Amino acid sequence: MLTKELYNQYKNEALKYLEKAHIAVTDEEIEKLEVAEYELGCLDKIGLELVVYVNTEKCCAKELVLLPNQTCPEHRHPSVDGKDGKEETFRCRYGKVYLYVEGEKNCDISDKIPEGFDGCFTCAHEVVLNPGEQYTIMPNTLHWFKAGDEGAVVSEFSTKSMDEFDIYTDKRIDPAGKRNI
Numbered sequence: 001m002l003t004k005e006l007y008n009q010y011k012n013e014a015l016k017y018l019e020k021a022h023i024a025v026t027d028e029e030i031e032k033l034e035v036a037e038y039e040l041g042c043l044d045k046i047g048l049e050l051v052v053y054v055n056t057e058k059c060c061a062k063e064l065v066l067l068p069n070q071t072c073p074e075h076r077h078p079s080v081d082g083k084d085g086k087e088e089t090f091r092c093r094y095g096k097v098y099l100y101v102e103g104e105k106n107c108d109i110s111d112k113i114p115e116g117f118d119g120c121f122t123c124a125h126e127v128v129l130n131p132g133e134q135y136t137i138m139p140n141t142l143h144w145f146k147a148g149d150e151g152a153v154v155s156e157f158s159t160k161s162m163d164e165f166d167i168y169t170d171k172r173i174d175p176a177g178k179r180n181i
């Protein structure tokens with residue numbers, strides 16, 4: 001459970017990374033900074049921190065912070081009411097991001113999967129993003145990602161976010177319960 005203390009701890013840590021990435025945010029954005037813990041109770045392994053800049057019918061922009069080795073769980077953005085799911089572009093601003101998408105296996109993910117989460121991560125096509133590098137994920141494509149030892153800051157540009165329709169590989173995660181990216 002995300003207690004107030006835990007929320008503040010992770011929020012304060014995330015703010016340090018935004019500063020390292022030289023990304024300015026307003027007091028109002030700091031106030032609304034989200035800590036996604038997916039109700040799994042292991043934020044040090046699974047979770048992320050985010051600032052949502054805009055989310056309209058047509059576009060969405062967010063800043064994502066991953067603390068060292070923090071992992072965003074595998075998910076996809078399906079079509080909703082006949083409209084394509086979310087298309088998203090991740091651009092690394094700070095640190096290193098290990099992104100995994102559907103496609104030909106090109107790596108061994110066993111050392112990247114958080115302990116105790118075997119079976120919750122299936123994509124093994126790795127794309128490594130360093131600062132200034134980006135990758136676009138098409139709608140309904142399974143993906144997950146993880147920061148390296150230094151943590152990471154990632155800008156996300158996408159079509160509309162409809163978190164409640166996201167589909168997770170780990171069925172313990174309730175998409176209506178927590179923000180996702």
Ligand code: ZN
Pocket residue numbers: 075076077088143181
């Ligand atoms: Zn996503």
